[in-house]
Amino acid sequence: MTQRLILAGGGGFARELYFWSAACIEAGTLPPLAGYLDDGGDVLAKLGYEIPWLGSIADFVPTTEDAILLAIGSPAAKRAVHGKLAVRGGAFPRMIHPLTRVVRTAKVAEGVIFCPGSAAGPDTRLDRFVTINTDSGLGHDAGVGEFSTLSSRVDLTGHVQIGPDVTIGSGATFMPKVKVGAGATIGAASVVYRSVPAGATVYAAPAKRLKSR
Template identity: 45%
Template sequence: MNDARFILAGAGAFGRELINWAEDCGTPFTAFLDSSAEALAGFGYALDYLGTPDDFQPRAGDLLVMGVGEPEAKRRLALQLMARGAQFARLVHPSAVVARSARLGEGVVVCPQALVSADAVLGDFSVVNALSSVGHDVDLGAFSTLSCHVDLTGWVRVGEACFFGSGARVLPKVRIGAAARIGAGAIVMRSVPDGATMYAAPAKKL
């Protein structure tokens, strides 16, 4: 008997999107972890509740997908679960376009109609949300999250745990420092230091 479980780690709004995308991939989730047993109540999703991440102990055959979008929360949860031996799958929607020469790390999520171009590198647990594009030779740092409609153009370098709001644009060869936050609609024309928050078009430092 095959008792392998496909588990969603975090069942908030982004997690509920992933439930739908996993079904499109033909690999529906069977269970979820969340701090609240009622996280999916009222939404009509029939997943088994396995308890909180603090209580979860993975077993052989389990595969998890991270349903958390906020980079630092995602990093903390991933490291917590991996320390117990949890194994993470990639989730790539069938409508996404991923170049054969692109490299995707552990736990990467690529959502509907996203583009990952030639020789791009997606770090572990990075997210490329719907209708976003990662240009050729981009290096997207681990735990980073692109919201919808983000455009990283060629040769952009992004540090770990960065967040990009909807519609943000980064010009070619720009470097984004670790833990930076790029506001919705921002156009980033120059390199961004670690931990900076950028906004407006062209982007300005807060």
């Protein structure tokens, strides 16, 4: 196993992972936390966090001992930061918090983050760098495309398919077999009864289309 854990990002989600990764470190599924990266300088020190700033994402060169968690919510920003660090040899572990429920038939790819209380049911699929925030879950046969982010308390029922680079707000619910296209945005507390095209923004209960790219 790699020898040290690094958080890429210094915003709100990084502060959450600062605490949630501790349980994984204690369980032995992640290496010890060494510090974080942020292009804005040592932003966490200003908030009283005692975690070393290891420099900017733009300048950081990973070693073979580094395991990097993308502590970033925005799919576009996650993808951009991954591109910068991967080309320099960065390695990206999965983080599956001990208080999650992930069945053995779930397919969980590189860099996926499961926060406390999240779940993935039978034959689910989570592509690279998906973030599943607190108390969100995937029903049987659901799938989420790479770099997508589920905020807290999102419910994907059976056979729902989420494309890549999708942002889903807190409390959104998806009826069975709904499909969401790449780059779509689903507003908080939306109830999605119908499939959503790529690039669309929907909001409300039932969710209504507001705009497309």
